[in-house]
Amino acid sequence: MRTKLVFAGLVAVALAAAGGASFANEASSPQGRTSAGTADKNQAAERTACDPVAASSALSATDGVGGEPDAVQTVTHTLLELGNEACFAGFVIDEQNGQVTSYWKGDLPAPARAYAESQPEGLEVVVNLKARYSRAELRAAAARLQAANVFDTVGGVSVGVPSDGSGLKLWLNGEQTPSETQVREISEVTGVLGIDLNIATDAGDLDTSIPQRIDQSSDLDTTIPERIG
């Protein structure tokens, strides 16, 4: 069985939009991304509130700890506890250089900021408050897009949520880039502005094929054992 999915590291295809992004993020700034018009900029400027409901449902499903916590785990979880999870966008970990970069939409509460500045656990914590979207918002947007007709129309393979909260990554299976109309439709479905869509073509499928056992002649046990306990 082969199903669709993502392939990272592809060349991003620029969307047809004009102007510059309101911020730059070196961690995962999409190549070739260009801009949106004035209306989009205004919408982006208004986008400051975080969605606590979406945040709680999104984060509770994917974050957790257990046993022998290490420095990175301790720091990331403390930051999430002290910060406003609803505005959390993501972490990028550089284990080699002992650095944790945290991305947030909007300000960070004073206790979290103080913790970050304290070099907790000996790690350098970089705080970036320029995320355009929270992780919860983007996860919800990704789910909406995956379920929308336009996703199939453009040959969508997968949607990614960048850790820097800059927008959505959209991987397409094929060389065709979406039309302006399709980009507009994607923006409407997701609430993510066109300038914040990082679109990559030729993503390719996901390989979930299950190989068959080569030698099926040996002594497979065909007895049905009794349940012991």
Add this chain to the structure above:
Amino acid sequence: MRRRRALSAVSAAVLTVAVAGASAAAQDAPSEPTLLTGGASPELDQMEPVQTSGETVTAASAPDEAVAYLADTIYALGYDAGYAGQVLQPEKRAIDLYWKGELPSDVEELISGDPYGVQVNVDTTAEFTREEAMAAATAAVETSELDDLQITTASVKPDGTGIVVSLTDDAPAGPSAAAREIAAATDVEADAVTVKEDVGDIFVPTVDRRSNDSAPYKGGGRIYVDGRNACSTAFSALDGGAGRLLSAAHCVTAENTNKTVQDGGGTRIAQGDAVKRRKSIDSMSIDPTTSPASKGRIFVSGWNSDSTREVVGWGSNHTGQKVCAGGATTGHHCGNIIDDAVTASGLNGAFYVVARATTGAFQGGADSGGPVYEVLDSGNIRAKGVVYAGTLPSTTACGTHNPDVDPTCHRDLVYVPISVVLSTWGYTLDLG
């Protein structure tokens, strides 16, 4: 798989186990050295890397691990180039290596200068390679003309001088006569056959390994569905107090109506309603028939490894973090997370994780369902996810792998976060 065996149909696993038992010096040695493939073993990251034939390997800090790791590497490099066997002496930080003919240059290079402080004593006078001896041992127990001898087990000698055959206490032939009969039916001379008498109709203890685990089952082991679809187990989990094995839902395909899950030796683990799936997150929960059903440990190292590590907890996934995966096809590999929240068509959610191998393959066919984890400084395991797929554009060579399948391998691995799996099932992780 543990089972009582007599006379015939002794598997390769049984044969190799008997090797260790044949030599007192080899009691602590792996009967068949573990293969290390692709990335270095996580616990081996402490020491300086050594270059061998363009591949970087590292050694363990602990003496026994250094010895075992070097043995693994020697085996991986030379198993088809004259390798006969080796006896490990961890306490002396030494290996006695037996070879048929000259050492290959890469092995020679590897062992020169006492790598990792391990002394390798080489004897190149072996009469049989391990492969040749294994073929003879297999023939001894599988040839019907020898049934009358009442052979219980056959094994290869680690020094490459022949095979050891054990007979039941009711065996009619004496050792010399049995050796001659065995020699006639195999490719070895009678003087290369050592016959042990009166060993009884024995229970043969086998070593659990990735390729053939037994209850209580661990993560990272081979499973088959209906004897055909090959997959791997991820972690042991607890449904209340009852043990469950986690794997991938897509291991079961439409034709698998009975959903019979077997271990690598073909022993049935569970079937029917005891095998449940949550296709929305590609998760499978197996309720083994046996009790205790499972254990909070996973296999580490190569595809045929018998080494396991304790699972002590689980953690979340963030871009940039190092993670490792260890399916039963290609074994242990490591890399870094490149995307920590993506969707995958056919599955719910935008929380799937993509990781890229540092070098070579991260995942291959039938590694599906295997564990993704972090190796802690203590050597213990923190669970991170369950192998879902590889990405086709990242297809790459598999390297050494379990020969039970012909896999396609990928550098980019896609997995389901363990937190999602546990919360979806309502399970807790089974800690070792």
